Amino acid sequence: MYKFGKVTIVGKPNVGKSTLLNKLIGEKISIVSPKAQTTRDVINGVLTTETSQIVFVDTPGIHKANNPLSKYMVQGIRSATAEVDLILYLFDGEKPVTDKDVEALGHYVESGTPVIAVLTKLDRANKERLVSYVPKLGAVAGVKAIIPISVFRLTNLDMLMEEIEKNLPEGERMYDEDYLTDKPYMYLVSERIREKILYYYNAEIPHGISIELPEFDYDKEKNLYTISADIICEKQSHKGILIGKQGAALKNTATKARIDLEGFLEAKVFLTLFVKVKENWRDRPSLVSEFGYNNKIYND
Numbered sequence: 001m002y003k004f005g006k007v008t009i010v011g012k013p014n015v016g017k018s019t020l021l022n023k024l025i026g027e028k029i030s031i032v033s034p035k036a037q038t039t040r041d042v043i044n045g046v047l048t049t050e051t052s053q054i055v056f057v058d059t060p061g062i063h064k065a066n067n068p069l070s071k072y073m074v075q076g077i078r079s080a081t082a083e084v085d086l087i088l089y090l091f092d093g094e095k096p097v098t099d100k101d102v103e104a105l106g107h108y109v110e111s112g113t114p115v116i117a118v119l120t121k122l123d124r125a126n127k128e129r130l131v132s133y134v135p136k137l138g139a140v141a142g143v144k145a146i147i148p149i150s151v152f153r154l155t156n157l158d159m160l161m162e163e164i165e166k167n168l169p170e171g172e173r174m175y176d177e178d179y180l181t182d183k184p185y186m187y188l189v190s191e192r193i194r195e196k197i198l199y200y201y202n203a204e205i206p207h208g209i210s211i212e213l214p215e216f217d218y219d220k221e222k223n224l225y226t227i228s229a230d231i232i233c234e235k236q237s238h239k240g241i242l243i244g245k246q247g248a249a250l251k252n253t254a255t256k257a258r259i260d261l262e263g264f265l266e267a268k269v270f271l272t273l274f275v276k277v278k279e280n281w282r283d284r285p286s287l288v289s290e291f292g293y294n295n296k297i298y299n300d
């Protein structure tokens with residue numbers, strides 16, 4: 001019996017949602033960083049196996065919406081948990097599971113969609129403390145399973161996959177075997193550039209960044225991509241920090257991004273970065289939309 005279904009991954013920022021998605025589908029389609037709110041869009045990744053085809057949906061972390069960009073992110077979570085076959089609710093195994101967390105889990109269960117609770121980062125978690133959360137989560141009636149995992153050590157990922165398949169409906173494939181994501185190539189490229197900024201600058205800067213790609217050319221003969229990227233930031237002072245002394249910071253970002261992109265695109269990459277200021281763009285709905293955060297351009 002072949003299974004087909006849609007599985008949404010939810011949880012607070014930084015619990016490891018995007019890391020799990022990338023591991024399950026075997027390609028980095030969702031960027032990862034130690035900072036909260038790395039993921040802005042709802043991202044679909046498709047896994048095809050002998051026994052099932054599963055559409056995994058990565059979501060931005062559940063958080064309060066206080067500007068148009070945040071509202072876009074929260075709206076994304078809402079639509080991604082409607083009309084799905086299964087929800088994976090991730091908890092950070094390194095952190096205490098609070099009553100509020102349990103309550104939130106309960107809300108998802110009440111929605112009628114099957115829910116699996118997943119405790120992440122088992123490699124770093126205090127095992128005794130982690131075990132003490134299991135009855136707490138188990139008390140939420142209707143949770144299908146509680147599974148502690150480590151993506152880094154590949155612990156219990158098989159068990160998780162088995163439990164996922166078990167809870168999916170019977171169905172035929174909807175996508176080709178090699179179909180991986182709903183996101184276009186250029187999106188994945190701009191996200192990888194944004195990821196480097198998340199890594200190499202302090203929190204305030206990356207949260208106000210958006211990436212545009214005015215130039216994206218491929219020379220097949222030379223196997224060379226020529227890419228120009230605009231880093232849009234919110235303040236003149238951020239521009240200075242992004243560029244750094246004599247351009248050193250931007251040069252480092254460009255080098256790290258180029259190396260990553262060469263691996264991803266399997267080609268030589270000529271990358272030029274520019275920094276532009278659009279004052280407080282996150283507070284301006286028209287600009288948030290212009291930068292692609294509008295539920296139209298990338299999401300079908």
Ligand SMILES: Nc1nc2c(ncn2[C@@H]2O[C@H](COP(=O)(O)OP(=O)(O)O)[C@@H](O)[C@H]2O)c(=O)[nH]1
Pocket residue numbers: 011012013014015016017018019020031032033034035036037038039061120121122123124149150151152153
């Ligand atoms: N130790 C450990 N860290 C992890 C694991 N999974 C994810 N992380 C880290 O947790 C941080 C947040 O991961 P990310 O996938 O961006 O979380 P998201 O915000 O929920 O999508 C990153 O620094 C990851 O490297 C894991 O299995 N073990």
Ligand SMILES: [Mg+2]
Pocket residue numbers: 017018019030031032038039059060061
């Ligand atoms: Mg994420």
